[in-house]
Amino acid sequence: MIYLDNAATTRTAPEVLEAMLPYFTENYGNPSTIYALGSAAKKAVNQARRTIAEAIGAKQEEIYFTAGGSEADNWAVKATAEAYGGKGKHIITTKIEHHAMLHTCEYLEKQGFEVTYLDVDGDGLVDVEALKAAIRPDTILISVMYGNNEIGTIEPIAEIGAVAKERGILFHTDAVQAFGQVPLNVDELHVDMLSASAHKLNGPKGIGMLYIRTGVKIRSFVHGGAQERSRRAGTENVPGIVGFGAAVERAVRTMDERIKKETELRDYLIGRIEKEIPYCRLNGHRTKRLPGNVNFAFRFIEGESMLIMLDMKGICASSGSACTSGSLDPSHVLLAIGLKHEIAHGSLRLTLSAENTKEEMDTVVEELKKIVAKLREMSPLYQDFMAKQK
């Protein structure tokens, strides 16, 4: 099997699993208790919180554990709206955010908030000038993702953060795809809130976090006990938190090496596809790009067919076609960068990790060439196109 869907999820690293296991078995205590068994769990939770805080240049009390990235995004936006709704009802975000952000904003629109969804250019980049122009006296929050999950484009977060800071507007970034993959520092980026998820960086599923800068007025997301400084009640997912901490420790330790390897593999794969498969288009920015992201649109063919054929060859990938999005429309991100519907249907996302090899990239290109040719042979769009070329 060749796994090229690391933006969907990653394999839990063996050392991460190993770190977690004792917290299911011998150290199963509730961190809120006073006996030694509970203190051991509490100590482990705090250790993980410290590791994660250090990784982004934050203080440990600014890290709040959640059940994942979607919850962190929901919390950031809904709680800001609630706490600052008296000051203003305007939120700025982009057209290429994850649904966890977009659907939360749509929900808030129904509650009387106004949301500006910024356009992006053909590479998926937000225009900082357009963002400045969108700011109103009643803008209470700006939220722009760090790296896009589909096309990999990395947004100018530090620049946007500086604008937000200067105007005194809260700034949130969804860093689910970027955390653990590229260096992030909350002060350099001027972010007030940051969402992240463990399973994107070889940690377990079901655990994530929201960084909330000290001083940000934010409401509790889950009411109940005193966990997470009473803002997100509920007995901690101790094994998950420990796993998240171990995954971050590993990610920080191996980051430079992984970035180098993934970028090399990525650019090699992009280069071969562009050279050897006609009528394709690289989606996303060529250099301002997450190290592991490759996204192409292949004309005249449809994504789900490609995925099934790749799967038959043991290659795991994903697509932004309608059939894979569960609606009639292809991915909102691909439409936002200006792709026509029929071209967006033929998109393929390959997200690699440092565990992949050059040989695997070669296998993928060889299989992909055959698959694209076979599907084009079957395609009436290709037939019409070739007839016109004659």
Added chain:
Amino acid sequence: MYSEKVMDHFQNPRNVGEIENASGVGTVGNAKCGDIMRIFLDIDDNGVVRDAKFKTFGCGAAVATSSMATEMVKGKTIQEALQVTNKAVMEALDGLPPVKVHCSLLAEEAIHAALWDYAEKHHIKIEGLEKPKNDISEGEEEEQY
């Protein structure tokens, strides 16, 4: 997600290709929505479908329904071919996931469109056949890259 039959017809699609000087050709669907089916029919003087071929742009279910529909109309009279409904195609494939039912509708429409084209070419009227809606966007500007 797909039945074994669907996977079989997707992996080994029957009747892919085109028929030169076909008796009838029907193209249905919309590239915008991600599915286009084109069915070619070769119909003999006795009104029997001698051969059927297809070209399809679409998902696994779209390819499989095209394959099955062309199989099912081969050797049939025009009237029998008209009875190859989306339901019949779906049943022959051991079912489709609910979100893919529209693919089987496209297959039925593509056959009807090909029969309509045949009827028009031969200036005949086929009992029970209505003009298909053909919403494939023609003459769209070409995008180059």
